[in-house]
Amino acid sequence: xxxxxxxxxxxxxxxxxxxxxxxxxxxxxxxxxxxxxxxxxxxxxxxxxxxxxxxxxxxxxxxxxxxxxxxxxxxxxxxxxxxxxxxxxxxxxxxxxxxxxxxxxxxxxxxxxxxxxxxxxxxxxxxxxxxxxxxxxxxxxxxxxxxxxxxxxxxxxxxxxxxxxxxxxxxxxxxxxxxxxxxxxxxxxxxxxxxxxxxxxxxxxxxxxxxxxxxxxxxxxxxxxxxxxxxxxxxxxxxxxxxxxxxxxxxxxxxxxxxxxxxxxxxxxxxxxxxxxxxxxxxxxxxxxxxxxxxxxxxxxxxxxxxxxxxxxxxxxxxxxxxxxxxxxxxxxxxxxxxxxxxxxxxxxxxxx
Amino acid sequence: xxxxxxxxxxxxxxxxxxxxxxxxxxxxxxxxxxxxxxxxxxxxxxxxxxxxxxxxxxxxxxxxxxxxxxxxxxxxxxxxxxxxxxxxxxxxxxxxxxxxxxxxxxxxxxxxxxxxxxxxxxxxxxxxxxxxxxxxxxxxxxxxxxxxxxxxxxxxxxxxxxxxxxxxxxxxxxxxxxxxxxxxxxxxxxxxxxxxxxxxxxxxxxxxxxxxxxxxxxxxxxxxxxxxxxxxxxxxxxxxxxxxxxxxxxxxxxxxxxxxxxxxxxxxxxxxxxxxxxxxxxxxxxxxxxxxxxxxxxxxxxxxxxxxxxxxxxxxxxxxxxxxxxxxxxxxxxxxxxxxxxxxxxxxxxxxx
Ligand SMILES: CC(C)[C@H](C(=O)O)[C@@H](O)C(=O)O
Ligand SMILES: CC(C)[C@H](C(=O)O)[C@@H](O)C(=O)O
Numbered sequence: 053x054x055x056x057x058x059x060x061x062x063x064x065x066x067x068x069x070x071x072x073x074x075x076x077x078x079x080x081x082x083x084x085x086x087x088x089x090x091x092x093x094x095x096x097x098x099x100x101x102x103x104x105x106x107x108x109x110x111x112x113x114x115x116x117x118x119x120x121x122x123x124x125x126x127x128x129x130x131x132x133x134x135x136x137x138x139x140x141x142x143x144x145x146x147x148x149x150x151x152x153x154x155x156x157x158x159x160x161x162x163x164x165x166x167x168x169x170x171x172x173x174x175x176x177x178x179x180x181x182x183x184x185x186x187x188x189x190x191x192x193x194x195x196x197x198x199x200x201x202x203x204x205x206x207x208x209x210x211x212x213x214x215x216x217x218x219x220x221x222x223x224x225x226x227x228x229x230x231x232x233x234x235x236x237x238x239x240x241x242x243x244x245x246x247x248x249x250x251x252x253x254x255x256x257x258x259x260x261x262x263x264x265x266x267x268x269x270x271x272x273x274x275x276x277x278x279x280x281x282x283x284x285x286x287x288x289x290x291x292x293x294x295x296x297x298x299x300x301x302x303x304x305x306x307x308x309x310x311x312x313x314x315x316x317x318x319x320x321x322x323x324x325x326x327x328x329x330x331x332x333x334x335x336x337x338x339x340x341x342x343x344x345x346x347x348x349x350x351x352x353x354x355x356x357x358x359x360x361x362x363x364x365x366x367x368x369x370x371x372x373x374x375x376x377x378x379x380x381x382x383x384x385x386x387x388x389x390x391x392x393x394x395x396x397x398x399x400x401x402x403x404x405x
Numbered sequence: 406x407x408x409x410x411x412x413x414x415x416x417x418x419x420x421x422x423x424x425x426x427x428x429x430x431x432x433x434x435x436x437x438x439x440x441x442x443x444x445x446x447x448x449x450x451x452x453x454x455x456x457x458x459x460x461x462x463x464x465x466x467x468x469x470x471x472x473x474x475x476x477x478x479x480x481x482x483x484x485x486x487x488x489x490x491x492x493x494x495x496x497x498x499x500x501x502x503x504x505x506x507x508x509x510x511x512x513x514x515x516x517x518x519x520x521x522x523x524x525x526x527x528x529x530x531x532x533x534x535x536x537x538x539x540x541x542x543x544x545x546x547x548x549x550x551x552x553x554x555x556x557x558x559x560x561x562x563x564x565x566x567x568x569x570x571x572x573x574x575x576x577x578x579x580x581x582x583x584x585x586x587x588x589x590x591x592x593x594x595x596x597x598x599x600x601x602x603x604x605x606x607x608x609x610x611x612x613x614x615x616x617x618x619x620x621x622x623x624x625x626x627x628x629x630x631x632x633x634x635x636x637x638x639x640x641x642x643x644x645x646x647x648x649x650x651x652x653x654x655x656x657x658x659x660x661x662x663x664x665x666x667x668x669x670x671x672x673x674x675x676x677x678x679x680x681x682x683x684x685x686x687x688x689x690x691x692x693x694x695x696x697x698x699x700x701x702x703x704x705x706x707x708x709x710x711x712x713x714x715x716x717x718x719x720x721x722x723x724x725x726x727x728x729x730x731x732x733x734x735x736x737x738x739x740x741x742x743x744x745x746x747x748x749x750x751x752x753x754x755x756x757x758x
Contacts, residue, residue, distance in 0.1 A: 179552060179595075179599060180598060182599070184601035184602055185601065191555070191557045192555065192556030192560075193556040193605060194555045195553070195602040195605040196554075196601075196602065197552040197601065198552075199549065199551075200548070200549050201549075201550075202544070202546070203544070203547070204544045207545075242532075242651075245495060245533060246532060246537065246550050247491070248537035248538065249537055249548040277654050277657075278658060280655050280658050281662045281667060283662075284637060284662035285662050301630050304630075305633050305634040306633045306637065308634060309633070309635075310637070
């Protein structure tokens with residue numbers, strides 16, 4: 053099988069980690085029967101400055117017509133609002149209907165506080181619909197944004213969370229070590245204030261997860277503020293978390309802090325038959341060009357993309373090679389307290405593939 | 406001076422901690438020249454079940470006409486939406502125009518990771534305007550909520566944050582030990598997605614903090630998701646945080662996790678010449694009636710209320726007595742790993758007053 057993968061480095065360290073993602077895909081053992089073709093695509097703030105569009109139509113068109121999946125690096129945000137510029141990854145998620153943002157956060161080896169959770173973030177609506185307006189009043193400007201929550205999007209993201217909980221349980225039953233023994237989905241909301249929007253998310257998610265095939269999945273719920281609290285006090289309590297877009301965004305950065313670095317945390321933007329792997333970190337202009345960015349978030353994002361393209365064996369190879377590097381702990385990038393370069397970390401992981 | 410203080414226990418452990426707040430005010434040394442009159446007021450879910458109103462008009466009227474300040478415990482939220490019920494504390498903040506929610510989070514003694522920050526949360530708008538609607542579409546229900554950010558509210562909350570930063574610096578200069586050496590305000594937002602609403606918050610806060618009297622205050626800004634990350638990785642980096650309502654809600658629970666328990670973290674809802682002290686924790690139905698709730702968040706909230714009523718000396722007495730209890734670490738409630746009851750913790754602190 054040949055997979056056609058779009059490569060969208062974006063800005064900053066995106067340009068250093070996306071090539072690493074390409075390298076690991078190319079280095080997968082031939083025995084897996086996988087071939088890759090790569091298509092370089094543009095997006096980001098630099099692209100905006102050069103072409104006037106942060107997400108050129110061509111990039112979207114090629115992803116749609118020519119690609120099975122993609123890797124997206126990171127993009128810089130201008131430090132003050134720039135007319136016409138808006139985040140290309142947010143636009144891409146909507147244009148390709150990549151309705152789920154899946155973010156696994158897992159500690160490796162004998163961590164003092166073992167963590168093994170997946171945040172399943174709704175990826176198309178909530179405040180990310182970006183419907184805003186500003187008006188003048190006698191007391192100054194007022195701006196409003198719409199937070200939109202639909203039954204349809206809430207239902208499909210909760211269903212995805214349930215499927216992921218079942219899949220994780222299957223992998224555990226097959227002998228993969230884990231701190232969890234049974235599948236659990238925790239629904240995040242703030243329905244004590246937002247009774248209609250978050251109330252709809254909550255009740256729809258509950259309903260979706262009460263479907264027959266999820267009878268083995270326990271369902272809990274938690275208010276977002278107390279969830280951030282508990283995330284830091286008892287992170288081992290979470291298996292799969294399902295959340296509206298913005299809460300998912302915030303929770304996943306919080307969870308990343310627990311495993312020591314955003315440089316470790318991958319994500320996949322997932323739609324019907326399409327997935328874009330994307331490291332959770334940003335473009336990190338402060339360290340760009342120094343070859344010290346941690347490539348692991350991108351390598352794991354490549355694996356996660358493969359999982360959602362049904363190449364689970366290839367994905368498992370990448371995860372195992374990354375885990376072996378981290379468990380040995382000799383070649384670590386500076387965000388993890390090490391001194392290894394991006395290239396050294398990558399080469400070490402390729403050797404273990 | 407006689408201060409008239411409304412007491413609103415609410416539900417659950419609110420009924421156990423508010424009496425402790427009253428006790429500490431009554432126990433303040435006579436030399437401070439402060440007298441208190443207490444007025445018991447109703448609000449909460451139990452009140453809703455009994456009277457049909459979670460926040461009776463009478464409670465609001467008496468607070469407005471008869472009180473200098475108040476202590477609010479906590480209220481239970483029904484586990485599914487109940488028609489006509491909505492959070493009384495959110496309503497109270499708006500009805501009394503208590504535009505700032507001030508939440509200091511500080512570690513005590515020789516903590517491994519010393520923390521000393523104040524979260525200054527806008528308290529009247531953002532998604533808390535609770536303007537929601539639900540409509541049907543061919544694909545199911547859709548619900549929308551308004552996130553409203555005004556220049557007026559953003560400006561006054563940023564000004565309050567600046568004043569608090571200056572006041573903290575003054576106390577430090579007077580010899581109070583701290584991890585900070587100069588005043589800093591960090592502005593929280595998500596203007597990379599919400600360019601108009603959070604963009605307005607950001608630019609208005611920057612402008613307010615550029616006023617002449619804040620020249621000694623450094624101003625930084627941070628996107629809310631990366632702020633949650635950094636809150637856990639480098640909490641010592643924060644002095645004063647100013648945030649729109651919802652981000653402030655989430656960040657303060659996160660910060661509470663850093664000092665070990667929500668049971669330690671106070672807040673004050675502050676308006677012109679009025680303040681309501683309120684522990685950050687909830688009504689905790691799981692531990693109610695057992696006399697094991699930590700009273701410290703309420704004791705500190707009573708002190709914080711006094712600070713905003715310009716009784717700084719009385720406030721300092723309470724803070725010192727609480728800190729002494731924690732530093733000794735012998736009589737701690739179960740949330741801190743101890744075995745002391747609410748009463749024992751309170752008595753120990755009263756002895757130290
Ligand atoms: C860059 C930003 C628009 C984006 C988001 O908010 O989704 C990022 O924080 C993420 O988590 O992918
Ligand atoms: C109970 C709830 C409505 C409230 C809020 O969201 O403001 C609480 O979380 C708080 O922080 O005081």
